Amino acid sequence: MSEQAANTQYTGRQIRERVDHLPRVPIAHLPTALEEMPRLREALGPNAPRLLVKREDQTGLALGGNKVRHLEFRLGDIQRKGADTLIVTNVAQSNHARLHTALAARFGMTTYILKIPSPKDDPVNGNLLLDHIMGAEIVECSSDDQETVDRELDELVERLEAEGRSVYIVPREPFSKIAGTCGYTLTALELMDQLDELAVSPSHIFMAAGTSSAGLALAGKALGLPYRVHPISVKQPRAELEEHICTVANKAAELLELETRLTPEDIDVHDEFVGAGYGIATDAGMEAMRMAGRLEGLILDPVYTAKALSALISQIRDGSITRDQPAIFVHTGGLPITFAYNDEIMREMRS
Ligand SMILES: Cc1ncc(COP(=O)(O)O)c(C=O)c1O
Structure with missing residues (x-):
C-alpha cells in the first residue's frame, strides 16, 4: 500500500x-x-485538565460493560452461522x-464456560455468581x-x-477476535458527536487495553482526530500488547476496507500499572477506586478499570498530561468483579 493510501482520511459517514x-x-x-x-479534577490540583468519563459500563445488558458493543457484531456472526451453543474459555471473574x-x-x-x-473460584461470587443465575454450563478446566x-x-x-449442537467457539472464530474492534470504531463516531456538542477536543483517552482500545485508535486515525489512545495493560508487556492491538486494528481495517493502518507509534500503551500480575490489585488502583467512588460516585473494579484510571491519575500528577490537554477515561x-474482591477492597477502605 502506498504512503498516500495509508494516510487517507475518512469522514464519519x-x-x-x-x-x-x-x-x-x-x-x-x-x-x-x-x-x-x-x-x-479538583482533587488532582491546579494542573489537572478537564476530565470526562465515557460510561461504557452503562450499556444495558446484565450490568453492562464495553463488551456489549462487541456482542452486537458477534451475534450477527453467530446467527449467520446458525449456532445454538457458545463456548468461551475464561476465569471465574470474567x-x-x-x-x-x-x-x-x-x-x-x-x-x-470452560x-x-x-484464585477467585471460591466462594462463588461476582461474575461467576451471575453466570450461575443466567444458566451457564460451567465445565472446570483442569489447569491454566x-x-x-x-x-x-x-x-x-x-x-x-x-450431541448434535451447532457450536460457536468464541476464542477461535476469526471474526470473533475483531468484533470488539469493529464495534469500537462506532464508539469513536459517537464520541465525536458528543465532543462537538460540548466543544471539547480531547488530547488523551485512557482505558483498559484490548480490542476496544484498538477500535478507538483505528477510527481516531482514520478520521484524523487529535486524541492519543492510552491502552493500559492489566497483564501483558508493552511490546506484546502493541502488537496485539495493531494486529486486531489492522485486521478490522482490512475487513472494513479502510486504507488506514495502525502502528505502535499511533498508540501510547502503558504496562507499568499492571503491578504483581493479572487479577492482583495494586495500591495505585485501589487509590483510583477510592477517588472515583468518593469524588464521583463511580464504581471501578480492581482488575481493569481501577488500574486504567490509576494510569491517568499518575500521568496528571507527574506532569505528562497538562492542564490544557482534556482527557477522557473510558x-x-x-x-x-468488585464483589469478588471484598477483602482487598475493605482493607483499603478501612486504611
Ligand atoms: C472491564 C474490561 N475492560 C477492558 C477489557 C479489555 O478488553 P477488550 O477491549 O478486548 O474488551 C476487558 C476484557 O476482559 C474488560 O473486562
Missing part, C-alpha cells in the same frame, strides 16, 4: 457505511453518556463469560496452561457436536 455492512443485532443502550468529573452467558439467555442459546482455575486449555476445549467441542465496566 464513510466509516459508518462500512461498519453497516457487517451483520449486527442491536442490543446495547446507546449512546452511552459522556460525563464530566469535576471533583476528581466479564466476557458473564456477558456471553447473558447473550445466550436472551437469544435462546446456551453458553458453556472455566480456567484462578494453554496446552491443557486447548486440549480440553477440543474435547468439549467434540462432546457437544456429538469506563469499560466490570462492576461484578
Whole structure:
C-alpha cells in the first residue's frame, strides 16, 4: 500500500457505511453518556485538565460493560452461522463469560464456560455468581496452561457436536477476535458527536487495553482526530500488547476496507500499572477506586478499570498530561468483579 493510501482520511459517514455492512443485532443502550468529573479534577490540583468519563459500563445488558458493543457484531456472526451453543474459555471473574452467558439467555442459546482455575473460584461470587443465575454450563478446566486449555476445549467441542449442537467457539472464530474492534470504531463516531456538542477536543483517552482500545485508535486515525489512545495493560508487556492491538486494528481495517493502518507509534500503551500480575490489585488502583467512588460516585473494579484510571491519575500528577490537554477515561465496566474482591477492597477502605 502506498504512503498516500495509508494516510487517507475518512469522514464519519464513510466509516459508518462500512461498519453497516457487517451483520449486527442491536442490543446495547446507546449512546452511552459522556460525563464530566469535576471533583476528581479538583482533587488532582491546579494542573489537572478537564476530565470526562465515557460510561461504557452503562450499556444495558446484565450490568453492562464495553463488551456489549462487541456482542452486537458477534451475534450477527453467530446467527449467520446458525449456532445454538457458545463456548468461551475464561476465569471465574470474567466479564466476557458473564456477558456471553447473558447473550445466550436472551437469544435462546446456551453458553458453556470452560472455566480456567484462578484464585477467585471460591466462594462463588461476582461474575461467576451471575453466570450461575443466567444458566451457564460451567465445565472446570483442569489447569491454566494453554496446552491443557486447548486440549480440553477440543474435547468439549467434540462432546457437544456429538450431541448434535451447532457450536460457536468464541476464542477461535476469526471474526470473533475483531468484533470488539469493529464495534469500537462506532464508539469513536459517537464520541465525536458528543465532543462537538460540548466543544471539547480531547488530547488523551485512557482505558483498559484490548480490542476496544484498538477500535478507538483505528477510527481516531482514520478520521484524523487529535486524541492519543492510552491502552493500559492489566497483564501483558508493552511490546506484546502493541502488537496485539495493531494486529486486531489492522485486521478490522482490512475487513472494513479502510486504507488506514495502525502502528505502535499511533498508540501510547502503558504496562507499568499492571503491578504483581493479572487479577492482583495494586495500591495505585485501589487509590483510583477510592477517588472515583468518593469524588464521583463511580464504581471501578480492581482488575481493569481501577488500574486504567490509576494510569491517568499518575500521568496528571507527574506532569505528562497538562492542564490544557482534556482527557477522557473510558469506563469499560466490570462492576461484578468488585464483589469478588471484598477483602482487598475493605482493607483499603478501612486504611
Ligand atoms: C472491564 C474490561 N475492560 C477492558 C477489557 C479489555 O478488553 P477488550 O477491549 O478486548 O474488551 C476487558 C476484557 O476482559 C474488560 O473486562
